[in-house]
Amino acid sequence: MRIDVVTIFPGYLAPLREALLGRAIEAGLVELGVHDLRDWTHDVHQAVDDSPYGGGPGMVMRPQVWGEALDAVLGEEPARLVVPTPAGRPFTQATAQAWAAEERLVFACGRYEGIDQRVVDAYADRGPVDEVSIGDYVLVGGEVAVLVMVEAVVRLLPGVLGNPVSAQEDSFSDGLLEGPAYTRPVSWRGLDVPDVLRSGNHAAIARWRRDRALERTAARRPDLLDALPPDALDRADRAF
Numbered sequence: 001m002r003i004d005v006v007t008i009f010p011g012y013l014a015p016l017r018e019a020l021l022g023r024a025i026e027a028g029l030v031e032l033g034v035h036d037l038r039d040w041t042h043d044v045h046q047a048v049d050d051s052p053y054g055g056g057p058g059m060v061m062r063p064q065v066w067g068e069a070l071d072a073v074l075g076e077e078p079a080r081l082v083v084p085t086p087a088g089r090p091f092t093q094a095t096a097q098a099w100a101a102e103e104r105l106v107f108a109c110g111r112y113e114g115i116d117q118r119v120v121d122a123y124a125d126r127g128p129v130d131e132v133s134i135g136d137y138v139l140v141g142g143e144v145a146v147l148v149m150v151e152a153v154v155r156l157l158p159g160v161l162g163n164p165v166s167a168q169e170d171s172f173s174d175g176l177l178e179g180p181a182y183t184r185p186v187s188w189r190g191l192d193v194p195d196v197l198r199s200g201n202h203a204a205i206a207r208w209r210r211d212r213a214l215e216r217t218a219a220r221r222p223d224l225l226d227a228l229p230p231d232a233l234d235r236a237d238r239a240f
């Protein structure tokens with residue numbers, strides 16, 4: 001997979017070259033290009049924003065600069081164009097799974113109050129364009145959202161995670177939140193590891209973990225329970 005990011009703050013994307021993702025890049029599992037939007041300005045002030053038509057607070061990013069940048073970065077290769085925005089469709093684990101199958105992702109990081117809508121509209125007839133939100137809160141720009149989404153996607157690529165099973169057993173992959181996890185010591189500050197986890201009884205352990213996941217999901221994300229397909233909960237689950 002190749003990932004390109006266009007931004008006026010390239011330094012914001014430096015963490016993508018650290019740790020696990022950095023190793024994935026070095027291993028050639030993913031290619032990353034980070035591009036400074038201002039490289040496609042032609043004025044001495046390198047202006048990328050202007051006042052909004054119709055009035056309103058703040059500034060909007062100008063379409064011309066974005067058009068030149070995205071034409072250059074996209075080139076002739078097909079790619080999915082991703083535009084983070086508070087007004088986007090929710091980015092979920094399902095989105096990450098779908099994008100992990102893509103050959104190319106290009107992220108357009110807005111700032112100010114966002115990017116002139118015609119940029120999205122102009123590229124919509126060239127290929128898939130996704131306007132996505134990572135949550136119901138307002139960030140200052142798209143860069144942090146791109147860090148989140150790139151991490152969620154790249155960890156799913158074959159060879160990136162040391163233990164790929166955990167990608168399948170993620171929270172949300174079975175529709176439930178994962179339950180509590182424990183490691184040594186058995187007792188810590190008067191708090192003990194649940195006996196069942198040390199029993200060696202794998203059926204009992206699986207049941208206990210499922211019950212804790214159901215309990216946590218019901219308490220913290222009842223919406224996920226409501227969204228489960230009817231056959232997702234078996235009789236033992238319902239007893240819980």
Ligand SMILES: Nc1cc(-c2ccc3ccn(Cc4ccc(CN5CCCCC5)cc4)c3c2)n[nH]1
Binds near residue numbers: 086138
């Ligand atoms: N999930 C998520 C993604 C983002 C995101 C992504 C990309 C950009 C580019 C710029 N900003 C900042 C910004 C965008 C829009 C407004 C206007 N809007 C008015 C009505 C109420 C909500 C805000 C204010 C500031 C961004 C913010 N935030 N949260």
